Amino acid sequence: MIRLEKVTKSYGVTVAVSELSLEVNQGEVCMLIGPSGCGKTTTLRMVNRLTEPTSGRIFVDGQDTAHVRPEQLRRSMGYAIQGVGLFPHMTVSKNIAVVPHLLSWEKERIAQRIEELLSLVGLNPAEYAGKYPGQLSGGEAQRIGVARALAADPPILLMDEPFGAVDPMTRERLQAQFLRIQRSLKKTVIMVTHDLDEAIRLADRIAIMEAGRLVQHDTPEAVLSRPRNKFVHDFVGTDRALKRLSRISVSGFVRQSPSISISASVEEAAAACVRRRWVWVVDENQRLRGWIDRDSLHEVASVRESIVATDPEVIAVAETATLREALSRMLGQGLRSVPVVDDRGRLLGEVTVTDVENATAAREA
Amino acid sequence: MAQRLLGRNNVALVGSVIGLSSLFFSWLTLRPNRLAAGTHISLWDSAGWAATAIIILWLACLVSSLSGWGKSGNRRAIYLGMTANIIVVVALVLVGLTATLLVGDQSPLLRVSLGAGFWITLAGAYIAIFAARERLRGRGAWRNAVSWTALAAFGIFLITGLLQNLSIWQEFSGRESRFLQELGQHLFLLGGSVATGVLLGIPLGIWAVRSKGAERPIFFIANITQTVPSLALFGFLIPPLSALSFAFPALRELGIRGVGTTPALIALTIYSLLPIVRNTYVGLRQVDPAAVDAGLGMGMSGFQIFRKIEAPLAAPLVLQGVRIASVQVVGLVAVAALIGAGGLGWFIFQGIGQAAPDLILLGAIPIIALALMVDAVMRAVVRLATPKGTGKESQ
Incomplete structure (x- = not known):
């Protein structure tokens, strides 16, 4: 789908990218990673000709991009960047409509597409379409940035640290959402990141760069278990x-766990705590509210108190x-298990330290 | 803390004290003719009812500026602002009626001119009105009432002839057509130079942003010209333009000469350039580079980026530059009268030459009024040009 052939970019005597060859297959997520200044952003920008290569050729769908008008080339690829770059004087819907507009879509089609995309990135169209970027949180703005990149349904997405400028919790959610969307849309994605965990989590294949050169281009598992040289090994x-755990979703390890209602009596709670020291507490809608411990049940009148x-x-x-994440949550809280909840906060079960150990052992074997 | 408890408004307080101090100065000067020494008339010498009214009103302002400006100070602001307006109206009625009384059927050479007391009360009242206006942001109707009541009354008094026995009016009535002519010339010089400044300044500002090599020389020249005294700049232009018009008579036919409108327009254009160039530069520079990059990356052409992203986002600052340039040029045009370009400055220099302060005021007051009007109009234009979502309301 995308093929770079011995692409070099130099600025005077400085060589930013040197004889880089890379192939990204259709429907594949390629994460470009490396220390800052390694040329990963330059490589990305050469694909849509925001930066012109000094030498070498880039093919998209078998066609040499040097022979395509840059504007036309770019309109066929989604583009999302770290600063998001939403236009502050345009509403969310106008921002999303930029490329469809450039492609002269009809009004109704654009309006329909905006609604689709906002729902896709999990934002209520009625609430968000008319907002200005200044009224959005960092995470919301990033989602609009992704929606805008997807607007004309381009087969290719170029993303430069699209989840960079948000807090870890929000980033985790955005990554999960990206995976969900990618699973259904199957775009060909090149994404630049400096976060190895992000790369391992999202990638089909990782391209590790050092000083303008491609050092290793492989699946995350292969990069982790068979680093090609000392640089990759150290990187x-x-x-x-631990990093390999980033590839494994908790969903396969959720097991039933004891829970009691927050309105239960102290006696019921004490009974529930006989077989193990603690149980999760849920409210009447099955939403997780906390846990109770066998020792905390002494001299209290209700579950709510303890x-x-x-x-x-x-x-x-x-x-x-x-x-x-489950493991780091356990270590952070000093627990041997963490509860797993669905998107409404309802308790689904728990994952234990033993599960994590078993998962690691299974991969090692 | 004590200040918050009291809810005092210091600006209004200063205005009230200044206003009260006007009672110690003469309000009118009576002269047997235009140039002779005159006798001063204080507030106490003129109509007693009006003097009493003004004292009471100023004391009311003083008291109301001392308290009640806490969280819900809107009512206090309306009260103070309207009182200040009433003071101006009463003062105008007072000087108008007194002047008519003094002139009576005496010699037509007799002159009654406004004294320091009147101007001080006017200044105090507008300081108080300013304080009230600041407080009434977002209260449209009352804010307008506080801003315009006294001015509207002034307009009515002008039309009805209440003020026609004051010496400024007498200076004007002898020169009505000349006044309109010079006002027109003033506006022509203002519009011509600012329009040229816009046509040159915006491209220069864009060039300075786009080209590193151009940035420094453009600002070097624009900054230097701004530091040349206006009078000297007018003077500098006389020799080259005279030489030009001498060498090419065809140019003289077009009105290009060492003195008059041409050098004035050139000099004023040069002065209007810096604010426009600088604000265009800053306006384009403050556009988020990520927005431009995103636009390019999505396939917008350079021109589309300029028209849809850079221009609308830079427009408010560019127009601020035009506003600053316009207000500045309104005042500078006055100096242009010295090189024969006319304008309202003509009255000022005539007044200086004839030692006739009223004639100076006939030039100066319209210039001040014009500057304030241009400022208000341009502020409104800036507000209209500010795109939604970038203003303060979104933060």
Whole structure:
């Protein structure tokens, strides 16, 4: 789908990208990663000719991009960047409509597409279409940036750290959402990142760059288990087993766990705590409210009084989360298991340290 | 803390104190003719009812500026602002009636001119009105009432002839057609130079942003010209333009000469350039580079980026530059009268030459009024040109 052939970009004596060859197959997510200044952004920008290569050729769908008008080429590829770059004087819907507009789509078709895309990125069209970028949170703006890149349904997406400027919690959600969308849309994606965990989580294949050269281009598993040289080895780090957990979703490991209602009596709670030291507490809608501990049940009148850590945001993970997050949540909270909740905060079950260990062992074997 | 408890408004307080101090100055000067020394008339010498009214009104302003400006100070602002307006109206009626009384059927050479007391009360009242206006942001109807009531009354008094026995009016009535002619010339010089400044300045500002090599020389020249005293710049232009018109008589036919309108327009254009160039430059520079990059990456052409992204986002700042240039040029045009370009400055220099302060005021007051009007109009234009979503309402 996208093929770079011995592409070089130099600025005077400085060589930003040197004889880089790379092939990205249709429907594949290629994560470009490397230390800052390694030429990953330059490589991305050469694909849509925001930067012209000094030498070498780039093919999209078998066609040499040098022979395509840059504007036309770019309109056939979605483009999302770290600063998001939403136009502050245009509403969310106008922002999304930019490329369809450039392609002279009809009004109704554009309006329909805006609604589709906002729903796709999980924002209520009625609420968000008329807002200005200044009224959005960082995470919302990033989602609009992705929606805008997808607007004309381009087969190719180029993304330069699209989830860069948000807090870790929001980034995790955006990544999960990206995976969900990618699973259904099957775009050909080149994404630049400096975050190895992000690369491992999202990639079909990772392209690791060093000083303008492509060092290794492989699946995340291969990069983790068979680093080609010392640079990749050091870059991947010594916690490869831990990183591999980023590839594994918790959804396959959720197991039933005891829970009681927040309105239960202390006696019921004590009974529930006989077989294990703690149980999760849910409200009448099955939403997680915290947990109770056998020792905390002494001399209290109700479950509500003895409940611990009532913020599900802090203790629970989503079913879309990875085992790595589950593990870090356990270590952070000093627990041997974490509850798993669905997108409405309802308790689905739990994942334990033992599950994580087993998953690691299975991969090693 | 004590200030918050009291809810005092310091600006209004200053205005009220200034206003009260006007009672110690003469309000009118009576002269047997235009140039002779005159006798001063204080507030106490003129109509007693009006003097009492003004004192009471100013004391009311003073008291109301001392308290009640806490969280819900809107009512206090309306009260103070309207009182200040009433003061101006009463003062105008007072000087108008007194002047008519003094002139009576005496010699037509007799002159009654406004004294320091009147001007000080006017200044105090507008300081108080300013304080009230600041407080009434977002209260459209009352804000307008506070801003315009006294001015509207002034207009009515002008038309009805209440003020016709004041010496400024007498200076005007002898020169009505000349006044209109010079006002027209003033507006022509203003419009001509600012329009040329816009046509040259915006492209120069764009060029400075686009080209690193051009940026420094453009700002070097624009900054230097701004530091040349206006009088000197007018003077500098006389020799080359005289030489030109001498060498090419055809140019003289077009009106290009060392003195008069041409050098004035050139000099004023040069002065209007810096604010316009600078604001165009800053306006384009503050456009988020990520937005431009995103636009390019989505396949917008350079021209589309300029028209749809850069221009609308830079427009408010560019127009601010035009506003600054216009207000500045309104005042500078006055100096152009010295090189024979006319304009309202002509009255000022005539007044200086004849030692006739009223004639100076006949030139100066319309210039101030014009500057304030241009400022208000351009502010409204800037507001209209500010795209939604980038203004303060979104933050």
